[in-house]
Amino acid sequence: MLLAERQSLILKELNDKGRVYAADLAQQLGVSEDTVRRDLNRLGEMQLLRRVHGGALPLQLDVPxxxxxxxxxxxxxxxxxxxxxxxxxxxxxxxxxxxxxxxxxxxxxxxxxxxxxxxxxxxxxxxxxxxxxxxxxxxxxxxxxxxxxxxxxxxxxxxxxxxxxxxxxxxxxxxxxxxxxxxxxxxxxxxxxxxxxxxxxxxxxxxxxxxxxxxxxxxxxxxxxxxxxxxxxxxxxxxxxxxxxxxxxxx
Amino acid sequence: MLLAERQSLILKELNDKGRVYAADLAQQLGVSEDTVRRDLNRLGEMQLLRRVHGGALPLQLDVPxxxxxxxxxxxxxxxxxxxxxxxxxxxxxxxxxxxxxxxxxxxxxxxxxxxxxxxxxxxxxxxxxxxxxxxxxxxxxxxxxxxxxxxxxxxxxxxxxxxxxxxxxxxxxxxxxxxxxxxxxxxxxxxxxxxxxxxxxxxxxxxxxxxxxxxxxxxxxxxxxxxxxxxxxxxxxxxxxxxxxxxxxxx
DNA sequence: GTAAAATCGGCAATAACATGCAAAAACAGG
DNA sequence: CCTGTTTTTGCATGTTATTGCCGATTTTAC
The missing domain is CATH 3.40.50.1360 (Rossmann fold)
Known part of the structure; x- marks a missing residue:
């Protein structure tokens, strides 16, 4: 599986479920948790999700x-x-x-x-x-x-x-x-x-x-x-x- | 359940009901009361709610x-x-x-x-x-x-x-x-x-x-x-x- | 006042994390 | 085709964060 493909799947999963767990994703995608964490961190840096301990949450545009x-x-x-x-x-x-x-x-x-x-x-x-x-x-x-x-x-x-x-x-x-x-x-x-x-x-x-x-x-x-x-x-x-x-x- | 996810749920519950009890949240979320208390305290520090004995209340905004x-x-x-x-x-x-x-x-x-x-x-x-x-x-x-x-x-x-x-x-x-x-x-x-x-x-x-x-x-x-x-x-x-x-x- | 509930602080187990490293794969240029 | 580089990945390491439990203390309700 391609890196970008995997990250897309993570975003899709996040969009569907409203939250993702690093451990689950690792098993689901057949890669190590380290890899998932790296993906999550990058997606977080790109402002595509909110990285939290244990996984990630959708971005909630906190309107001031x-x-x-x-x-x-x-x-x-x-x-x-x-x-x-x-x-x-x-x-x-x-x-x-x-x-x-x-x-x-x-x-x-x-x-x-x-x-x-x-x-x-x-x-x-x-x-x-x-x-x-x-x-x-x-x-x-x-x-x-x-x-x-x-x-x-x-x-x-x-x-x-x-x-x-x-x-x-x-x-x-x-x-x-x-x-x-x-x-x-x-x-x-x-x-x-x-x-x-x-x-x-x-x-x-x-x-x-x-x-x-x-x-x-x-x-x-x-x-x-x-x-x-x-x-x-x-x-x-x-x-x-x-x-x-x-x-x-x-x- | 993720920590951040749990805290979001607490805020949502607070917003819906106008008040939350630590004991109820613990059962509802399936975690110990200690954990709920820690969540409430942190959310309180972040000025997202008003921590009170037994639970929390919405922030009293300076409505006139x-x-x-x-x-x-x-x-x-x-x-x-x-x-x-x-x-x-x-x-x-x-x-x-x-x-x-x-x-x-x-x-x-x-x-x-x-x-x-x-x-x-x-x-x-x-x-x-x-x-x-x-x-x-x-x-x-x-x-x-x-x-x-x-x-x-x-x-x-x-x-x-x-x-x-x-x-x-x-x-x-x-x-x-x-x-x-x-x-x-x-x-x-x-x-x-x-x-x-x-x-x-x-x-x-x-x-x-x-x-x-x-x-x-x-x-x-x-x-x-x-x-x-x-x-x-x-x-x-x-x-x-x-x-x-x-x-x-x-x- | 007293009893129950809620809180606080410390502690230990577990999970999640960051970092460095090395192997494998993909890539670039000759 | 070959070689050097970069990227990706998994693993091992030590570190940090989270959580539940326990006992001591405070607050609340009656």
Whole structure:
């Protein structure tokens, strides 16, 4: 049996059974356990499975979902949110995305400023419960748990019926050429409409998100207006973004 | 069984049931309690669960204090919510009102029951974030802070497009002759439509709400189906309600 | 308070592992 | 075809990880 053939069989077995044991594979494939271990290690290095003591498990793409993001306290996100506040004016209608940075922004909204705040994130709506001066509008739809927000056709239809002065969003991935991209298709669609329906789009994103490309297109850089990021952001990327008419603020 | 596989199963069990016992896991997984304890301790170190004496609990994410504030303050509301669970069946589409009792109900929804849960209350939507088996639909609209829910024309339109197997609601005021009434006009309108769009309406309300009349009509007693209340409820009022075909459960 | 349950630490048996080595096979170039 | 190299494989070695058990201790429930 060929090496590659054997490794394919291992992957197939893993896919079928949901787990494989080194000892079983050795017997099943008629090779020594050492050989199986070598195969498993290589497949692990190639990110084709998760190597564990005694065998291997399928890769589980641990999506950094909202819950995880919430656990970490990020003073830098707080800073970016505070910086974003300076674009606000009394009486405006703003659209707040989901995400931790936007949650910080919601928390930081001046309590004495009259605003209309629209959001598809229930957590942000709850956060604004005690903001007396803010009219809050909840955008409904299918609740998408990984992003903690409404998505889908109902959400899109409701957004299309509105206009916003500013759309605040956290950056999933922002690349000079490939533009603003998001991880999930449904989320990307809602964000695309959000950009379209807003006079101005303010993106808040750490240096780690700049230069990244995610799977689903939201907007190109020229459709965005302001990026709020850190001092540590890569100057080359920033320059490339500036050349595409994006105003950049570093805090 | 692989160590990592076992730990995954523990996390899955924890996610499904909302808590795990070391002794149960040992038997279930066919390993000694020592091994289970070691697994639990490691998972605890990895911040994947909260280790407690006798087992483990899910991580308490910093879901806003609104929810925590309500915790365990009203054991009677908890009881009524638990009683309401018995009317649930797998696969149903239910409408959850806002209110503390409904929040208890949301917390108590079986983690392994497939459901479609519709709600106009963002707090309840957030609460269901970790309920993997539940499809959650958020009803949008103007956010009405006193009731912590969406109201208004958008909310009503969205509800009118749906049908529900059961509508669970807390009683604002329930009177044998004047029926089910609510304090706020906009809220009452949404609740009226909720009753109309549902095959069955389950009202959970303490004895203090029975016999009361609020300003805005929601439904008459014959439009309701089940009342879940306490032993201490006034027998005369209950009898009057029964005569109007309301099924009454006392917990 | 007391008894039961759960926990902790150490210990030993076993399984799984990494490493080096050598034989065999496949390969490359002349 | 031959020779030197690389790859693959199995084996032997020592090392590490996992697990169950035991006794001492802590926590919990009554």
């Amino acid at each position: 979902d909202y819950a995880d993001r919430l656990e970490l306290k990020h003073p830098d996100k707080q800073k970016r949110a505070n910086a974003a506040l300076s674009y606000l004016q009394t009486g405006q209608t703003i659209l707040l995305d989901s995400g931790e940075t936007c949650l910080y922004l919601a928390k930081a909204l001046p309590r004495d400023m009259r605003l209309t705040v629209v959001t598809a994130c229930p957590l942000i709506a709850c956060e604004l419960m005690h903001h007396d001066k803010a009219d809050v509008i909840v955008v409904g739809g299918s609740f998408f748990k990984p992003a903690l927000r409404s998505v889908g056709a109902v959400t899109c239809n409701m957004l299309r019926k509105m206009r916003f002065d500013i759309y605040f969003t956290g950056a999933c991935a922002l690349h000079p050429e490939r533009g603003f991209t998001a991880k999930y298709m449904e989320e990307a669609e809602v964000m695309r409409i959000s950009v379209e329906q807003s006079d101005k789009t303010v993106v808040m994103g750490g240096p780690d998100r700049l230069g990244l490309i995610a799977n689903h297109q939201v907007a190109n850089v020229r459709e965005l207006d302001i990026l709020i990021t850190d001092q540590s952001a890569d100057p080359a990327v920033l320059q490339a973004l500036r050349e595409r008419n994006l105003h950049i603020v570093q805090v | 204090d609104y929810a925590d504030r309500l915790e365990l303050k009203h054991p009677d509301k908890q009881k009524r919510a638990n009683a309401a669970l018995s009317y649930l069946q797998t696969g149903q589409t239910i409408l959850l009102d806002s209110g503390e009792t409904c929040l208890y109900l949301a917390k108590a929804l079986p983690r392994d029951m497939r459901l479609t849960v519709v709600t106009a209350c963002p707090l309840i939507a957030c609460e269901l974030m970790h309920h993997d088996k539940a499809d959650v639909i958020v009803v949008g609209g103007s956010f009405f802070k006193p009731a912590l829910r969406s109201v208004g024309a958008v909310t009503c339109n969205m509800l009118r497009k749906m049908r529900f197997d059961i509508y669970f609601t807390g009683a604002c005021a329930l009177h044998p002759e004047r029926g089910f009434t609510a304090k706020y006009m906009e809220e009452a309108e949404v609740m009226r439509i909720s009753v109309e769009q549902s095959d069955k309406t389950v009202v959970m309300g303490g004895p203090d709400r029975l016999g009361l009349i609020a300003n805005h009509q929601v439904a008459n007693v014959r439009e309701l189906d089940i009342l879940i209340t306490d032993q201490s409820a006034d027998p005369a009022v209950l009898q009057a309600l029964r005569e109007r075909n309301l099924h009454i459960v006392q917990v």
